Every structure is written in structure tokens, then in C-alpha cells.
Amino acid sequence: MISLIVAALASLAVGFIVRGADRRRSRYGVFLLPGLSLAAAMVLWVGLQLGGTGSDPDLFWLAWVLPPVAGAAAAVIAAVVIGPRREARDAAELERVLRF
Numbered sequence: 001m002i003s004l005i006v007a008a009l010a011s012l013a014v015g016f017i018v019r020g021a022d023r024r025r026s027r028y029g030v031f032l033l034p035g036l037s038l039a040a041a042m043v044l045w046v047g048l049q050l051g052g053t054g055s056d057p058d059l060f061w062l063a064w065v066l067p068p069v070a071g072a073a074a075a076v077i078a079a080v081v082i083g084p085r086r087e088a089r090d091a092a093e094l095e096r097v098l099r100f
């Protein structure tokens with residue numbers, strides 16, 4: 001269970017770090033990237049536990065390392081995909097509102 005706690009906290013921290021590094025962070029919520037990071041990490045952690053890596057002495061480190069890495073990848077991908085789209089939609093909506 002300690003690997004679950006470590007993986008969850010590490011993936012949350014990575015999500016907040018990615019959010020802090022994103023220029024467009026004001027365009028979406030505070031917990032979007034950390035939440036996606038946590039969700040990706042926990043799904044992978046459960047999959048690794050079901051696969052037996054948590055009890056295998058040679059592979060137990062995978063349950064500690066891979067979930068935060070997957071969380072970081074999910075947060076970066078989400079920031080790259082969501083940020084520009086949200087910025088374009090916000091600009092279009094602002095222009096529409098200001099035309100009235």
C-alpha cells in the first residue's frame with residue numbers, strides 16, 4: 001500500500017509542476033492536469049498490481065516508478081492538447097461577446 005501512496009503523491013506533484021510550467025494555465029482549472037495525472041497513474045498502478053509486479057521481487061520497482069512517469073506524460077499531453085484549443089475558444093467567445 002505504500003507504493004500506492006507514493007505513486008499518488010508523486011503523480012499529483014508532477015501534475016502540479018506541469019501546470020505551473022504551462023503558459024496557458026489560466027485557461028483551465030487548477031486541478032485539471034493534476035487530476036488527469038493522478039487518474040493515469042492510478043489506472044497504471046492497478047494494472048501493474050493485477051499483473052503481479054507488486055509482489056515480484058525483481059519487478060516491484062515498476063509499481064513505484066512507472067505510475068508517476070505515466071502521470072507526467074498524461075499531464076504534458078493534456079496541456080499540449082487542451083491549452084491551445086481552450087485559448088482559441090476563449091478568444092472566439094470573447095470576440096463574439098464584444099461584438100454586441
